[in-house]
Amino acid sequence: MNMIEAINDALDIMLSHDPTVVIMGEDVGYFGGVFRATAHLQEKHGKNRVFDTPISECGIIGAAVGMGAYGLRPVPEIQFADYIYPGMDQLISEAARLRYRSAGEFIAPLTVRSPFGGGIFGGQTHSQSPESLFTHVAGLKTVIPSTPYDAKGLLIAAIEDNDPVIFFEPKRIYNGPFSGYYDKPVEPWKNHPDSKVPEGYFSIPLGKARTVREGDTLTILAYGTMVHVVSAVAKEKGVDAEIIDLRTLVPLDIEAIEASVEKTGRCLIVHEATRTSGFGAELSALVQERCFYHLEAPIERVTGFDTPYPHSLEWAYFPGPVRIGEAIDKILEA
Amino acid sequence: MADKMSGTGRAGHNRPALAFHVPEPKFRPGDAVDFSDLEISEPGAQPRPDEGCAPIDTAPLANDLIRVLGDDNAAHGPWDPKLDPDTLRRMLRTMALTRAFDERMYRGQRQGKTSFYMKCTGEEATSVAAAMALAGDDMVFPSYRQQGILIARGYPLVEMINQIYSNRGDKLKGRQLPIMYSSRPHSFFTISGNLATQTPQAVGWAMASAMRGDSRIAATWVGEGSTAEGDFHAACLFATVYNAPVILNVINNQWAISSFSGFAGGERATFAARGVGYGIASLRVDGNDALAVYAATQWAADRARSNAGPTLIEHFTYRAEGHSTSDDPSQYRSAHERSEWPLGDPIMRLKNHLIHLGEWDEGRQEALDLECAEQVKAATKDAEKNGVLGHGMHHPFHTMFEDVFEELPWHLEEQAAQAIRERKIKWPQA
Ligand SMILES: Cc1ncc(C[n+]2csc(CCOP(=O)(O)OP(=O)(O)O)c2C)c(N)n1
Numbered sequence: 001m002n003m004i005e006a007i008n009d010a011l012d013i014m015l016s017h018d019p020t021v022v023i024m025g026e027d028v029g030y031f032g033g034v035f036r037a038t039a040h041l042q043e044k045h046g047k048n049r050v051f052d053t054p055i056s057e058c059g060i061i062g063a064a065v066g067m068g069a070y071g072l073r074p075v076p077e078i079q080f081a082d083y084i085y086p087g088m089d090q091l092i093s094e095a096a097r098l099r100y101r102s103a104g105e106f107i108a109p110l111t112v113r114s115p116f117g118g119g120i121f122g123g124q125t126h127s128q129s130p131e132s133l134f135t136h137v138a139g140l141k142t143v144i145p146s147t148p149y150d151a152k153g154l155l156i157a158a159i160e161d162n163d164p165v166i167f168f169e170p171k172r173i174y175n176g177p178f179s180g181y182y183d184k185p186v187e188p189w190k191n192h193p194d195s196k197v198p199e200g201y202f203s204i205p206l207g208k209a210r211t212v213r214e215g216d217t218l219t220i221l222a223y224g225t226m227v228h229v230v231s232a233v234a235k236e237k238g239v240d241a242e243i244i245d246l247r248t249l250v251p252l253d254i255e256a257i258e259a260s261v262e263k264t265g266r267c268l269i270v271h272e273a274t275r276t277s278g279f280g281a282e283l284s285a286l287v288q289e290r291c292f293y294h295l296e297a298p299i300e301r302v303t304g305f306d307t308p309y310p311h312s313l314e315w316a317y318f319p320g321p322v323r324i325g326e327a328i329d330k331i332l333e334a
Numbered sequence: 335m336a337d338k339m340s341g342t343g344r345a346g347h348n349r350p351a352l353a354f355h356v357p358e359p360k361f362r363p364g365d366a367v368d369f370s371d372l373e374i375s376e377p378g379a380q381p382r383p384d385e386g387c388a389p390i391d392t393a394p395l396a397n398d399l400i401r402v403l404g405d406d407n408a409a410h411g412p413w414d415p416k417l418d419p420d421t422l423r424r425m426l427r428t429m430a431l432t433r434a435f436d437e438r439m440y441r442g443q444r445q446g447k448t449s450f451y452m453k454c455t456g457e458e459a460t461s462v463a464a465a466m467a468l469a470g471d472d473m474v475f476p477s478y479r480q481q482g483i484l485i486a487r488g489y490p491l492v493e494m495i496n497q498i499y500s501n502r503g504d505k506l507k508g509r510q511l512p513i514m515y516s517s518r519p520h521s522f523f524t525i526s527g528n529l530a531t532q533t534p535q536a537v538g539w540a541m542a543s544a545m546r547g548d549s550r551i552a553a554t555w556v557g558e559g560s561t562a563e564g565d566f567h568a569a570c571l572f573a574t575v576y577n578a579p580v581i582l583n584v585i586n587n588q589w590a591i592s593s594f595s596g597f598a599g600g601e602r603a604t605f606a607a608r609g610v611g612y613g614i615a616s617l618r619v620d621g622n623d624a625l626a627v628y629a630a631t632q633w634a635a636d637r638a639r640s641n642a643g644p645t646l647i648e649h650f651t652y653r654a655e656g657h658s659t660s661d662d663p664s665q666y667r668s669a670h671e672r673s674e675w676p677l678g679d680p681i682m683r684l685k686n687h688l689i690h691l692g693e694w695d696e697g698r699q700e701a702l703d704l705e706c707a708e709q710v711k712a713a714t715k716d717a718e719k720n721g722v723l724g725h726g727m728h729h730p731f732h733t734m735f736e737d738v739f740e741e742l743p744w745h746l747e748e749q750a751a752q753a754i755r756e757r758k759i760k761w762p763q764a
Contacts, residue, residue: 022542022545048545049545053572054575056568056571056572058534058564058565058568059534059569059571059572062531062533062534062535062537062538062565062568062569062572063534063537063538063541063568063572064538065534065535065536065538066348066475066534066536066537066538066539066540066541066542066552067538067539067541068537069473069523069535069539070473070538070539070542070543070546071542072542072545072546072576074538076740078745086564089528089531090534090535092530092564092642093531094526094528094531094535098524099737099738099739099740100509100738101506101509101514101524101526102506102512102516102518102524103505103506103507103509103516103737104737105516105517105518106516106518106523106524107740115593138737138738139739141739148441161740162740163739163740171495177488205528207743250743251739251743251744251745252745254744255743261562292739294571321585
C-alpha cells in the first residue's frame with residue numbers, strides 16, 4: 001500500500017466507523033482529490049459525508065469549526081499546505097482556542113489534512129513546509145507521518161482526537177520513499193516493509209515518536225520525507241546513527257528524544273522547512289536545555305534555506321545528502 | 335518622466351485627472367444633524383412574500399425597509415406578527431432588563447470592577463426580538479453586542495456578571511474579555527474577539543444540522559463594519575452553495591468604532607442587497623422596530639426550517655452609545671445624531687405600542703424599570719461575592735493551563751508548575 005492508499009483506507013474506515021466523520025474540501029468529492037486521497041469515498045459514503053467545497057479556505061475551516069461545535073468530526077482537506085493561509089485565522093484564533101475560550105463547552109475536533117513539502121517541482125506555491133507556524137499556536141496538534149503504516153494509524157488517531165489536528169502529508173513520499181538523490185529512481189512503497197499496512201482499524205497514539213533505527217554514535221531527529229533521506233545518508237556513510245521519526249511535533253515525545261541524546265551524546269536535527277524559527281530551533285533549544293551535560297558536540301541543524309522554494313533550483317534548496325552528510329561529519333569530528 | 339507621477343507614464347496625455355474617493359460621514363462633532371434624506375419607508379407598505387419564495391423575489395425588500403410600528407404607535411401591514419399582549423410585554427421587559435443591565439455594568443466598569451464593557455443601547459430589539467422569534471435550541475453565533483439574546487434565553491444575570499468580572503465564579507475561568515460569554519446549555523456559541531469569524535462557523539453548524547437531518551437552525555450576528563471581513567463573504571457563499579438553514583443578521587448600527595458604514599461599502603449598496611447577489615433571500619428591516627425584527631426573523635426561521643435556505647437580514651439601527659467603555663464617540667460624530675435618529679428608540683416604540691393597545695401605561699413602565707434595576711443590582715451583589723477583576727478572587731493558576739488541549743501535555747504541566755512556583759514567591763501570603 002502506498003501512502004495515498006493508506007490515507008484513503010484510514011478515511012474509509014473512519015467514515016464507516018463513526019457517523020459523525022465528514023470529509024470536505026476542494027475537489028475531494030466526485031473526483032476524489034487532486035492526489036486521489038479521497039477517491040471513491042463519496043461514491044461509497046454519500047454526499048452528506050464527503051463533499052466538494054468552494055475554493056475558500058477560510059470558508060472550509062470556518063465551516064468545519066461550526067460543524068465541530070455541532071458534534072461532527074470534520075476532516076477538511078486543504079489542497080496544498082501553501083493554501084492554508086487564507087484559512088489561518090479560523091485555525092489559529094478559532095479552532096485552536098475554542099476549547100479554551102469556552103472552558104471546554106465547545107470543541108473543534110477537526111483534522112485538517114494537507115499535502116506539504118517540496119521535491120515534486122511544485123515551485124514556490126506547492127512546496128512549502130509551514131509546520132512551525134502551527135506548532136507555535138497553543139491548542140493545535142501537528143502530525144506528520146513518514147510511512148504508509150504510520151499515515152493510516154496516525155490519521156485514525158488524529159480523527160479520533162478531540163483537539164484540532166493539522167495532519168501534514170509529505171507528498172514527496174506519497175508513492176515511495178525518497179532517498180534525497182534526485183538522479184536515482186524512487187523505489188515504490190511496495191518494496192518497503194512499512195508499506196505492509198494491516199487491514200481494518202488500528203491507531204497509533206499521537207505524541208509517540210518512532211525509532212527508525214537504533215544506534216550509538218549520533219541521534220538524528222527528523223520527520224516526514226526527511227526520515228528517508230537521513231536513513232539513506234546514514235546507511236551510505238556507515239554511521240551508527242539512531243534515527244528518530246518524531247511523527248507528531250505537538251505533542252512532542254520529549255522522553256524519546258532525551259533518552260536517545262543521553263545515550264549518543266550527539267544530535268542532528270533535519271527538516272525541509274526554512275531555517276529561521278523553524279521547528280529545528282525548538283528542538284535544538286529543548287535538547288540543549290535538557291541534555292546539555294550529555295552532549296559531546298554542538299547540536300547541528302540541517303534545513304531548507306530561508307528563501308521561497310525555487311522551481312528550477314529545487315535540488316539546490318532541498319536538504320539532501322550532501323548537506324546532511326557534511327553535518328554528520330562535523331558532529332562526529334567535534 | 336520617470337521621476338514624475340503620471341497616470342500612464344506617457345507624456346502629454348490630456349485625459350481628465352482621476353480623483354480618489356475617501357468616504358466621509360455626513361456629520362462630524364459640532365455639526366447640526368439632518369437625516370431628512372434618509373429614505374424611511376411607510377410602515378406596513380412592504381409586501382410579505384411567501385417564506386418559500388425565490389431569493390430574487392426578495393430583491394425589492396433588500397433595498398426597502400420593512401417596518402411595522404408607525405408614528406401612531408399602531409402595527410401596520412402584512413409583516414405585523416400579531417403577537418399577543420403577554421408576549422409583547424415579555425419582549426418589552428427583556429429589552430428593558432437588557433438596558434438596565436448595560437447601565438449597571440457600564441457603571442461597574444467605571445468603578446473599576448472590570449476592565450471593559452460594551453453596551454447595546456438602541457439595538458436591544460435586534461437581539462431580543464430576534465431571539466424570541468427563534469426556538470430556544472436554535473444555535474446562535476453572536477458578536478459582542480447581543481447580550482439581549484442571553485437575557486431572552488433566561489441565562490442567569492449572575493453568570494453574566496461573573497464573566498464580566500472574571501471572578502472565581504466565571505464559568506469561562508477568567509479567560510475571556512468581559513462580555514465574551516459562552517453557554518452551550520443556552521445554545522449560545524462562545525464569542526470571538528476576531529470579528530466576523532463566527533459567520534462561517536454558524537453556516538458550518540447549520541450545514542451539519544442539515545447533514546444530520548436535525549431540525550435546529552443556526553443564526554449569526556455581525557456588525558455592518560465587520561461584513562468587510564473575508565469571513566463574511568465565505569459565510570454567504572457557503573450558506574448559498576449548501577442552502578444552509580441559517581440566518582445571517584447584519585446589525586447596521588451606522589458606526590464601526592469611528593468609521594461610519596461607508597467604509598464597509600454602505601455608500602454604494604445596502605448591506606441586505608449583498609445577499610441577493612449570492613442568491614440568498616435578503617430583508618432590510620427597521621432594527622428599532624421590535625415587531626419588524628420579530629417578523630423578519632420568524633420569516634427567515636420558517637424559511638430555513640422548510641429547507642428553503644438561508645436569509646440575510648440587515649437591521650437598520652443606530653449605536654446610541656460609545657463603541658465600548660474605551661471609546662469616546664464625541665470625538666468623531668455629532669452628538670445630535672442620537673437624538674435626531676429618525677427611527678427612534680426601540681424600547682420607547684414598543685412601550686408606546688403597548689400603551690396604544692391599552693395593555694400598558696407609564697406607571698407600569700416606571701415600575702418595570704425600577705424592578706429591572708433592582709434585579710440587576712441584586713445579581714451584581716451576588717456576583718461580587720465571587721470577586722471582581724483584579725481583587726485576587728480568580729480561578730486557581732492551574733486552570734490557566736487547562737483546556738488548551740483535552741489532556742495536559744508535559745510541556746504545559748511543566749509551565750503550570752512554574753506559574754505556581756512563581757506565585758509563592760510573588761505572593762507568599764496567598
Ligand atoms: C479581525 C478584527 N479586526 C479588528 C478588530 C477591532 N475592532 C473591534 S470592534 C471593531 C468595529 C466593529 O464594528 P461593527 O462590525 O460595525 O460592529 P459594532 O461595534 O458597530 O457593533 C473593530 C475594528 C477586531 N476585533 N477583529
